[in-house]
Amino acid sequence: MIKNKPSYPFETIGVAIAFSPRLESIIVETHRLAKLFGAKVLFIHIGKNTKEKEKRLVTLLTKHNYYELNYQTIWAEGDTVDTVLSTCKQNIVDLLIFGALEKENLMRYYLGSISREICRKAKCSVLVLVKPSMTPKPFRSLLVNGIEHPKTVHTLNTALYFAKYEKSEKVAILKEIYLPALSMAIADENTEPEVEKIKQELVEEELKKLKTFVSDTDPSKLVTDIHCLVGKPGYTISQYSKEHKTDMLIMNSPDKNLNILDRIFTHDIEYVLAKLPCNLLIVHSRVNG
Amino acid sequence: MLQKNEIVLLLFSISIMLTLSRIVAEVGKKYHLPIVIGEILVGVILGPTVLGMIKPDWFELIFPPAGSVRIALDGITTLSVIMLLFVAGLEVQLPVVLEQGKLAFYTSVSSMIVPFATGFGVAWYFPEIFNLEDNSYHLLFSLFLGTALAISALPVIARTLMDLNIYKTKVGMIIMASAMFNDLAGWLMFSIILSKIENQDGRIKLWMSIVFTLLFGILMLTLIRKVINRVLPWIQTNFSWPGGVLAISFGLCFMSAAFTEYIGLHAILGAFLFGIALGDSVHMHERTREIIHQFVTNIFAPLFFVSIGLRVNFISNFDLTIVLVILVLAYAGKLIGASFGAWFGGMKSREAFAVGAGLNARGAMEIILGTLALSAGVITTPIFVALVVMALVTSLSSGIMMKAFLRP
Numbered sequence: 001m002i003k004n005k006p007s008y009p010f011e012t013i014g015v016a017i018a019f020s021p022r023l024e025s026i027i028v029e030t031h032r033l034a035k036l037f038g039a040k041v042l043f044i045h046i047g048k049n050t051k052e053k054e055k056r057l058v059t060l061l062t063k064h065n066y067y068e069l070n071y072q073t074i075w076a077e078g079d080t081v082d083t084v085l086s087t088c089k090q091n092i093v094d095l096l097i098f099g100a101l102e103k104e105n106l107m108r109y110y111l112g113s114i115s116r117e118i119c120r121k122a123k124c125s126v127l128v129l130v131k132p133s134m135t136p137k138p139f140r141s142l143l144v145n146g147i148e149h150p151k152t153v154h155t156l157n158t159a160l161y162f163a164k165y166e167k168s169e170k171v172a173i174l175k176e177i178y179l180p181a182l183s184m185a186i187a188d189e190n191t192e193p194e195v196e197k198i199k200q201e202l203v204e205e206e207l208k209k210l211k212t213f214v215s216d217t218d219p220s221k222l223v224t225d226i227h228c229l230v231g232k233p234g235y236t237i238s239q240y241s242k243e244h245k246t247d248m249l250i251m252n253s254p255d256k257n258l259n260i261l262d263r264i265f266t267h268d269i270e271y272v273l274a275k276l277p278c279n280l281l282i283v284h285s286r287v288n289g
Numbered sequence: 290m291l292q293k294n295e296i297v298l299l300l301f302s303i304s305i306m307l308t309l310s311r312i313v314a315e316v317g318k319k320y321h322l323p324i325v326i327g328e329i330l331v332g333v334i335l336g337p338t339v340l341g342m343i344k345p346d347w348f349e350l351i352f353p354p355a356g357s358v359r360i361a362l363d364g365i366t367t368l369s370v371i372m373l374l375f376v377a378g379l380e381v382q383l384p385v386v387l388e389q390g391k392l393a394f395y396t397s398v399s400s401m402i403v404p405f406a407t408g409f410g411v412a413w414y415f416p417e418i419f420n421l422e423d424n425s426y427h428l429l430f431s432l433f434l435g436t437a438l439a440i441s442a443l444p445v446i447a448r449t450l451m452d453l454n455i456y457k458t459k460v461g462m463i464i465m466a467s468a469m470f471n472d473l474a475g476w477l478m479f480s481i482i483l484s485k486i487e488n489q490d491g492r493i494k495l496w497m498s499i500v501f502t503l504l505f506g507i508l509m510l511t512l513i514r515k516v517i518n519r520v521l522p523w524i525q526t527n528f529s530w531p532g533g534v535l536a537i538s539f540g541l542c543f544m545s546a547a548f549t550e551y552i553g554l555h556a557i558l559g560a561f562l563f564g565i566a567l568g569d570s571v572h573m574h575e576r577t578r579e580i581i582h583q584f585v586t587n588i589f590a591p592l593f594f595v596s597i598g599l600r601v602n603f604i605s606n607f608d609l610t611i612v613l614v615i616l617v618l619a620y621a622g623k624l625i626g627a628s629f630g631a632w633f634g635g636m637k638s639r640e641a642f643a644v645g646a647g648l649n650a651r652g653a654m655e656i657i658l659g660t661l662a663l664s665a666g667v668i669t670t671p672i673f674v675a676l677v678v679m680a681l682v683t684s685l686s687s688g689i690m691m692k693a694f695l696r697p
Contacts, residue, residue, distance in 0.1 A: 180385055183582045184380045202457070262387055266384060267387055267388045
C-alpha cells in the first residue's frame with residue numbers, strides 16, 4: 001500500500017531514463033545512492049524497447065557494477081509523465097530520480113516539460129539532479145524549506161534521514177516570511193522605529209516557532225542553521241540556495257495540481273522549478289494519499 | 290499661468306489640508322482610529338459642512354469654488370486618485386490567491402458575487418429607495434452599487450489583521466487573498482462602468498469596454514508584468530536609488546493611466562494594473578515599496594480625502610434611510626457571501642464568519658470608488674455620503690467582529 005507509507009527509508013528507487021547524453025552519469029549517481037540507502041533500483045523507460053537501447057543499458061549497468069544491487073528495468077509506452085508516475089505507484093517507488101536542465105526554454109517551461117511535470121504531479125518523493133556527475137559526491141550541504149505546514153515535519157525527517165546517510169556537514173532550515181500589503185498597512189500610522197519593530201517582532205516570532213519545531217523534530221541535532229527571511233515564498237529560498245551554494249534543496253510536494261496559471265503567476269515551488277538553483281528533493285509525505 | 294495671489298492661495302490651502310489632517314489623524318491614532326477618518330473629518334470641518342455654514346466667505350476664500358486655484362486643486366485630486374490606485378495595485382499579489390488554493394477561490398468568488406447581487410438587485414428592483422433623479426443611469430447605478438458593495442479595502446484589512454495578531458494565520462491569509470481578488474475584479478468592473486458613463490455618445494459600446502478592459506488586463510498581468518520583472522533589476526542597478534526607480538515607476542504608471550484614458554477606459558485602470566504588474570516583481574525592493582507608500586499615503590492621500598469633505602455637505606446630504614439601507618446591504622452581502630464561501634471551502638463556521646467580518650472592511654477604496662462615481666454622475670451626493678459612512682463603519686467594526694468570532 002503506497003498510501004500512508006512513510007516518505008523514508010528509500011527502499012525502492014525509481015530512475016526515469018531517456019537515453020540522453022546524461023544517462024551514464026544518472027546511472028552512476030543512482031548507483032551511489034542505492035548502495036548508500038540499500039535500495040532496490042527500478043529503471044523506467046517510456047518508449048519502444050529496442051535491442052540497441054537494451055544493449056546500451058546493459059553495458060552501462062555492467063560497467064558501473066550494478067551486479068552489486070537489486071535492480072529491474074521496466075519498458076513502457078504511453079504518455080511519458082503519466083506512465084512514469086503510474087509505474088512508480090504500482091511498484092511502490094519511494095524516490096524517483098531523474099536529470100533535468102537548470103532552466104528550460106520559455107516555451108517548454110510554460111507548456112510544461114516532462115521533468116517539471118513529474119515534479120508537479122509525482123505521488124512519491126523525487127530527486128532532480130541538475131548536474132549529474134560521473135564522479136558523484138555526497139550531498140554535503142542541505143537546505144530544507146521550513147514552511148509552516150503539516151507536511152514539513154515529514155520533509156524535515158526525510159532530510160535528516162538523508163543527511164545521516166550522507167554525513168552532511170550542513171543542514172540548514174529556512175522559513176520564508178511573506179508579508180503582503182504590510183508596507184501599505186503601516187505606511188501612514190507608524191514611526192520608522194515602530195515599523196522596524198513590527199517587522200522584527202514578526203520575524204522573531206516566526207523564528208521562535210521554527211526553532212521549537214526543529215528541536216521537537218530533530219533530537220539528534222543534525223540541523224546546523226535555522227533562518228527566517230522576509231520575502232516571496234519559493235523565490236527567497238531559491239536565491240538563498242544559490243547564494244550559499246547548497247548541494248540540495250529539500251521542499252514539500254505541492255498541495256494542489258499546479259497548472260499553467262501557477263506558472264504565469266509564479267509562486268512557491270514554481271520559482272524553484274523555473275530555474276533550479278541546485279539539486280532538488282521534493283518530499284511527498286504520502287500522508288494524504 | 291497662476292497669478293501671484295493664486296499661487297499663495299493654492300499653497301496655503303494645500304498647507305492647511307496637509308497639516309490639519311495630519312494633526313487630527315495623529316490625535317485619532319491615540320484612540321486607534323484609522324488615519325482616513327481624521328482626514329475626512331478635517332475636510333468636513335474645512336468644507337461646506339462646518340466652515341461653509343459658519344463662515345461661508347472664509348470657506349470660499351480659502352477654497353474658491355471656481356477659477357485657476359480650483360482647477361489646480363482638482364488636478365492634484367485627480368493625480369492623487371491615480372497614485373492611490375497605483376499603490377493599491379502594488380499590494381495585489383495574484384500568486385497569493387493561487388497559492389491559497391480552492392478555499393481562497395470559493396471565498397473570493399462568493400464574497401464578490403453575493404454582495405454584488407445584493408447591491409445590484411436592490412438598486413434594480415427598488416430604485417425609489419435611492420431617490421434617483423436620472424433614470425437613464427438605472428442600469429449603471431445598479432451595476433455600480435453591486436460593485437461598491439463587492440470590493441474590500443486591503444490596507445485596512447492588513448492593518449486589522451496585524452492588530453489582532455492573525456496576519457500570518459490561515460484565516461488572515463485567506464482574507465488577504467480574497468481581498469486582493471475582490472479589489473482586482475471590483476476595479477475592473479468599475480472601470481467598465483466608468484468608461485460606459487464617459488462614452489454616453491455610444492462611441493464605445495458596453496461590450497467594447499468589457500473587451501478592452503479584459504484585453505488590457507490580460508496584457509498587463511502577463512506580458513508587461515514579465516517585462517517589468519526583467520527590466521527592474523537593470524533599472525535598480527544602473528539608476529540612482531531610490532530616485533531612479535521612483536521616477537520610472539511613477540512615470541510608467543502615469544503613462545499607463547494616460548493610455549487607458551486615451552482608449553476610452555478610465556485612467557485609474559491603467560494605474561491600478563500597472564501597480565499590480567510592478568508590485569508582483571520579485572526584484573522590487575521592499576524599501577522602494579515602502580518609500581512609494583510613504584510618499585503617496587502621507588502626501589497625496591490626505592489631499593484627496595480632505596478634498597472629499599470640501600466638496601460635500603455631509604449634514605444636508607445625510608439621508609438616514611439611504612445610509613441604513615447601504616449599511617444593511619453591505620453587512621449582509623459581505624458577511625453572508627464571504628462566510629459561506631469560506632465555510633464551503635472547508636473552514637469551520639466561526640473562522641468562516643471571521644473571514645466574512647474581515648472582508649467587510651471597505652475603507653479608503655470605497656471612498657475613492659464613491660468619489661469617482663459622484664464625479665461621473667452615477668450617484669447622488671446622499672448616496673455618496675452613505676457610502677462614506679458605510680466605509681468608515683465597516684472599517685471600524687471589522688476588527689471587533691473578527692475578534693468576537695475568533696474568541697475561543
